[in-house]
Amino acid sequence: MPANPFLLAADNPAALLPLLREQPQLASQQDEHGYSLVHAAASYNHLDLLRALVSDFGAPVDLRDEDRETALFVVETVEAARCLVEELGLDPAIAGDEGKTARQKIQEEGDFPLVAEYLAGLEQGSVAGTVNGAAATNGTPSSTTTTTGETSAPAMELPPVPEGLAVTMGTMAEPQEVADLPDPEFRRRIEQLAEREDFHTPEGQAELRRLVQDAIAGEDLAEDRNVRQRQE
Known part of the structure; x- marks a missing residue:
C-alpha cells in the first residue's frame, strides 16, 4: 500500500522527503477538504519540511483549504507562523470564508495566545x-x-x-x-x-x-x- 503523504507529514517528515524527490507533484497535493502538506507541516511545526515543500518543491505557500484558510490558520507556534510569514512570504492579511484573518480566528479560539500576539504585532506594524x-x-x-x-x-x-x-x-x-x-x-x-x-x-x-x-x-x-x- 503506498505511503500516505499526509500521515508522513504529520508523523515522519524525514520519510516524506525521499517520496517528494521521487514525486515532486505531491508537494502541492490537497485532500478532499483542501488540506495540504503545507498545512500539515505548519500545523505539526515541521519547519524543515515546510521550507522544503515551498522552496525546493514549489508548493504555493498560500494554498487554501475548503474554508479558504491558509496554513497560517493552523499553526500552533510562533516559530511556524514566523517561518510562513517572514521566510516564505505568506500574507497574514488573507481572510478565510468567514472573513476573518488567521490572527482573528486564533485569537477568538484562544488556544495559542502567543501566535495571536505575534500576528497582531504584524498588523500594527510593530514587529521588532x-x-x-x-x-x-x-x-x-x-x-x-x-x-x-x-x-x-x-x-x-x-x-x-x-x-x-x-x-x-x-x-x-x-x-x-x-x-x-x-x-x-x-x-x-x-x-x-x-x-x-x-x-x-x-x-x-x-x-x-x-x-x-x-x-x-x-x-x-x-x-x-x-x-x-x-x-x-
Whole structure:
C-alpha cells in the first residue's frame, strides 16, 4: 500500500522527503477538504519540511483549504507562523470564508495566545526591527565607534519608535548613549528590560511598547501642566 503523504507529514517528515524527490507533484497535493502538506507541516511545526515543500518543491505557500484558510490558520507556534510569514512570504492579511484573518480566528479560539500576539504585532506594524534601524529613523548613527576605532557589537532588537519620541541607543555597556531618552527613570527601565532573557519574545516586546507609550503619556501630561500654569 503506498505511503500516505499526509500521515508522513504529520508523523515522519524525514520519510516524506525521499517520496517528494521521487514525486515532486505531491508537494502541492490537497485532500478532499483542501488540506495540504503545507498545512500539515505548519500545523505539526515541521519547519524543515515546510521550507522544503515551498522552496525546493514549489508548493504555493498560500494554498487554501475548503474554508479558504491558509496554513497560517493552523499553526500552533510562533516559530511556524514566523517561518510562513517572514521566510516564505505568506500574507497574514488573507481572510478565510468567514472573513476573518488567521490572527482573528486564533485569537477568538484562544488556544495559542502567543501566535495571536505575534500576528497582531504584524498588523500594527510593530514587529521588532533592529535598534540600528530605529536609530536611523530618528537621524542618529546606526553603529557606535569607540575612541580606539573599534565598532561596538550589533545593537539589540526593538520595535519602531513611536512618532514624536527620539530614542538613541547603542550597546548597553555605554549608558551615555541613551542620554537623549526622556528621563533617567525611563532609561533605567529600558536597560533593565533589554537585559532580560525574554526581551526578544512577544511578551518582552509588548512590555517595551508599554514603556514607550508610558513615556509619551508622561511627556504629554507634563506639557499640559506647563500650559495651564502659564495661562494662570
